[in-house]
Amino acid sequence: MTPPPYALRIDTDVTTLRAADHLLRGLAAGLGLPGDTFGCTHLVSEGGRRRVALSLAASSRAVLDTARDRLTAQGRTVTDGVWDEAGRAVLFPGAARLTGTLTVAEVLERSAIERVRVLGTPDAPGPGTRLNTREFVRPRWEDGELVLAAMPAAGSTLVPFEDPAPTPCCADH
Structure with a gap:
């Protein structure tokens, strides 16, 4: 299985894996994502700012378009793609x-x-x-x-x- 073709990057100010897991689960529950969605955490350091960012990946562009719209409406910074190819999966099928x-x-x-x-x-x-x-x-x-x-x-x-x-x-x- 390869990662699903459509992905979103969600920036955060979270600095621990535990807090990132909690945030990811909460966001996903509020979005009503299908069971084949992947949710990952990524250790990110850009411009001297270290944090644990999130990504969502799905086989449907429509699912992620809806997620992007809802997350953006919540004030989240969302862009297309993943942070890296080695995400730590918190949400995954099964x-x-x-x-x-x-x-x-x-x-x-x-x-x-x-x-x-x-x-x-x-x-x-x-x-x-x-x-x-x-x-x-x-x-x-x-x-x-x-x-x-x-x-x-x-x-x-x-x-x-x-x-x-x-x-x-x-x-x-």
Whole structure:
């Protein structure tokens, strides 16, 4: 699967992934987007201004034209295209079906994710390998494929690399 052909960039003043996820979900809910829409976050630094920007991608230009009009009416800065080709997907087909512990085969079957990559190993996990989603799955676009980075966890399972509740840097001192 390649990213849908029509995309919008939504600029923000958000500086954390958690806040960007929340904003993206809220905007998407208010827009009533179809289930095949992708919503991604992008780390952007332009003119010394660092932020987490958003993109929406869909297979229908009409869907995004309507989204653009509504977002612009809300005072959002919206332009055509994506920020980069490596967006972090928050909204994607099948995302809501990735809960609990699933096999890699189930993850690939239920969602738009095309591949699971285990950090630190050159080999792909077997289709029967269990993945504890922690109800927080954030794949990224890599060379036109939606790829979930995972890491080994207890009990011969995997977990998504991105932690749903990360410890802030230097939290213990």
